[in-house]
Amino acid sequence: MERLDKRLSAAGFSRKEAGACIRTGRVTVDGTVVTAPERRVEETAIVAVDGAPLRTGCCYVMLHKPAGVVTATEDARERTVLDLLPEELRRRGLFPVGRLDKDVTGLVLLTDDGPLGHKLTSPRHHVDKVYEVTVDGVLTEEDRQALADGLKLGDGLQCLPAELRLTDGLDTALLTIREGKFHQVKRMMACLGKSVKTLKRLSMGSLTLDEGLKPGEWRYLTAEERETLVKSD
Numbered sequence: 001m002e003r004l005d006k007r008l009s010a011a012g013f014s015r016k017e018a019g020a021c022i023r024t025g026r027v028t029v030d031g032t033v034v035t036a037p038e039r040r041v042e043e044t045a046i047v048a049v050d051g052a053p054l055r056t057g058c059c060y061v062m063l064h065k066p067a068g069v070v071t072a073t074e075d076a077r078e079r080t081v082l083d084l085l086p087e088e089l090r091r092r093g094l095f096p097v098g099r100l101d102k103d104v105t106g107l108v109l110l111t112d113d114g115p116l117g118h119k120l121t122s123p124r125h126h127v128d129k130v131y132e133v134t135v136d137g138v139l140t141e142e143d144r145q146a147l148a149d150g151l152k153l154g155d156g157l158q159c160l161p162a163e164l165r166l167t168d169g170l171d172t173a174l175l176t177i178r179e180g181k182f183h184q185v186k187r188m189m190a191c192l193g194k195s196v197k198t199l200k201r202l203s204m205g206s207l208t209l210d211e212g213l214k215p216g217e218w219r220y221l222t223a224e225e226r227e228t229l230v231k232s233d
């Protein structure tokens with residue numbers, strides 16, 4: 001037997017979120033609404049939130065990756081994104097979904113949901129990723145058009161069409177790409193004759209970096225974020 005709120009936490013809800021869900025009557029145990037977070041439930045009980053049975057064992061964390069850490073589960077020399085999480089989460093076997101270079105900041109999703117990780121990174125799925133990119137130089141309408149047409153990189157790689165939304169700064173833009181090859185944005189910018197000064201990932205598929213998270217901070221995904229992500233094609 002374990003506490004109902006612990007059961008929700010094990011499925012990726014924060015303690016606070018679990019308590020709130022239970023107290024507001026959104027949680028059922030074997031079909032009956034239970035509003036006491038401390039209620040003990042059998043291992044075999046079916047716990048559901050808003051009618052959807054818990055995906056037990058899966059945990060979803062959003063991290064604002066700072067510069068200077070590597071997107072890996074372990075590294076002999078460097079600090080990794082896993083090192084920014086508390087011990088109990090590190091022990092869960094979470095892995096980062098997709099990679100950001102060491103100097104790149106922004107959204108990293110960490111989960112132990114293998115199928116979801118595969119879906120978000122598989123080249124067949126073309127998940128949109130939005131980056132804020134600042135370059136050495138000026139981004140132009142010609143650059144926007146070349147990206148929209150699909151760049152061919154120096155090494156022959158044909159990129160999918162990408163969307164560049166210019167901002168007032170001229171050296172900064174929002175870039176949406178639908179693939180995730182090694183150093184993709186840096187190589188695209190190099191192809192346009194520019195070098196990347198800063199790069200920050202703002203979103204991946206339906207998931208957007210929480211502006212309230214400072215670099216190095218993390219939080220669990222909300223129930224809504226999880227559902228949208230898991231259901232997306």
Ligand code: URA
Nearest residue numbers: 100101183184185186
């Ligand atoms: N493009 C890059 O060049 N680097 C990243 O980390 C992500 C996208």
